[in-house]
Amino acid sequence: MSKANEGYHGSADYIASKPLMEIVNVSVNLAKPLVIKGEPGTGKTLLAHSIAEALKKKLLIWNIKSTTKAKDGLYVYDTVQRLNDARFKDKDISDIRAYIKLGRLGQAFASDEQVVLLIDEVDKADIEFPNDLLNELDEMSFHITELNEEVAAKQRPIVVITSNSEKELPDAFLRRCIFYYIEFPDEQMMESIIRVHYPDIQDKVVRECIKKFYWIRQVDGLRKKPSTSELLDWIKALAMGGVNVDRISSELPFLGTLLKTEQDTEKVARVASGSSSGFRRRF
């Protein structure tokens, strides 16, 4: 029990739920990668920042793009540079080390102190990407073929992996991780989140906005449900536009900040005016 009393408890600017805190602590203690999933705007990425801040560790961020290869995170051997240098003979090319650059994962392993490694939006990459990292995350070491050297983690990094579920992650990968799904915040939680950002806006306005926001989210068949960041933008727009509360409930001003596609805007407008929508041709 003593272990749960120390360790991660959230940080000043991040409110973590109790279960999430427990799970962060378990994953830190058992040195297992933590996979965080959830809708956009539920604070997945911020969690890693918060862990790093709370535990006073350095944070390394590896942003994944669609073209990212697993090997990029370990090391890159800059062959072209070396070839180029060889051609002009103005540099010493005999030291291959000068052309091997560690990637984020490599840096995390090589670091003398324990670091927090955030692998952000892992689902952006190719479907096979996480599987290519299995061994490295399991053993916390990898081999540099060019040097015939092993890079092993001096301190096992705390690995946080976020996923937007654009693609599903492979089972073999997930089996080795701890998984947590951050639910979309409920109305109460949302209010405290808004308060953190805009402490000065009237309660009445905030509450009305939240009410409308959750109403829009439950409209069936939206292409993209608005998330926290859109709500924050909306409230800001409303506050700056000086819209009064009655107008918010009656006509949904600045809807464009919440909904990003024309179809969605139309759909919400249609539902708001009471008629139903349809793909139906005939009955």
Next chain:
Amino acid sequence: MFIDFFYKLRSKGVPVSITEWMSFMEAIYKGFMGTSLNHLYYIGRAFLVKSEAYYDQFDLAFNEFFGGISTEPLDLEKVMEWLENPINKLPKLSPEELEEMKRTLEEMKEKMGLEEMLKQFRERLKEQQERHDGGAKWIGTGGRSPFGAYGYYPGGIRVGGEGWMGSAVKVAEERRFKNYRHDLILDVRQTKVALKKLRQLRREGAEEELDIDETIDKTAKEGGEIELVFAKSRKNAIRLLLLMDTGGSMAPYADLCERLFSAAVQSEHFKDLKYFFFHNCVYQDVYEDLWNAKPIPLEKVLATYHSGYKVILVGDARMGPGELFDKYGCIDYYYSNEIAGADWLKRIKNHYEYSVWLNPTPREYWRHPTVDAIGRQFPMYELTLDGLKDAIKALTSKVKRAAA
């Protein structure tokens, strides 16, 4: 420990693997479960369930397995007094001792069920007069009795420490994650995720990746003069043909089909996506629009879109037998077809190497002459996330279907 829970999870359809179970056990033995059912619930879930789609099944299993415990009227206040702040830490047990303990548990389980265990627990609670640490019979901390916290007893009942006991069971009871289940109908995003799996990577397009092997080869051949060689990057080569039924009997599934349709159209990773609509059954024409106003001859479709296209047909496949099997069987009186629908379907099937049929009606209602007949032509799947996944598997499998 809790091995029955493992089987309970499996029986509910949560794909728990041995690896996951073992790391869960590791966490328990290292004492991270804390003292309450809540820890067990949340941490167990984090270790054993790797997709929110299975959270609901986990809730069900958890509730069935542990739900009974919280409903037992335990004298929690009293128990917690004893359990707080263990004086002695976890005893270090040798593997043999652990083995022995597991054996004892098995014997005990055979001898008495969970209810019996709870009864004993309450009796011991009554007998117990003072705080108890260590030892193997009494409720307390650090001991090896099946009751109490921090102990090593595998399968024993844990008594809550932090005072949030019971609420895990309540969370489980609420079944808040029901909507994330995979066997329920899809939303657009889930469908898009599923459709992402539909891909075949081919090297094509602009040459933008450095081909190191080729570069070295070429450079060596040029006598050291550097020659960079680029290769084409890999892209998805899937071409998809979507044929959707807009007939009257499809009306109840309009929303569902709309979601599939939106997902397919929004997915940008296909090499090509063409979609057409039909009414009840495919005849000599399909339509470019929902209202069947812009016909395009099926012959032309077959000629334009080569056999490499993957075909997904969506429909309930339920119609009057005449509509499928007879000439001039089309339900629209103004439309006459000289070739029966079934024959047109056969042509589609023979033309394309890969084709599947997605049926939005639940499988248990599929027993119907025309559904059966079409199901024999095309591999038929339910229009659920699981069904869609299977369909995509069938569309991308390397083994060709045997011709019917």
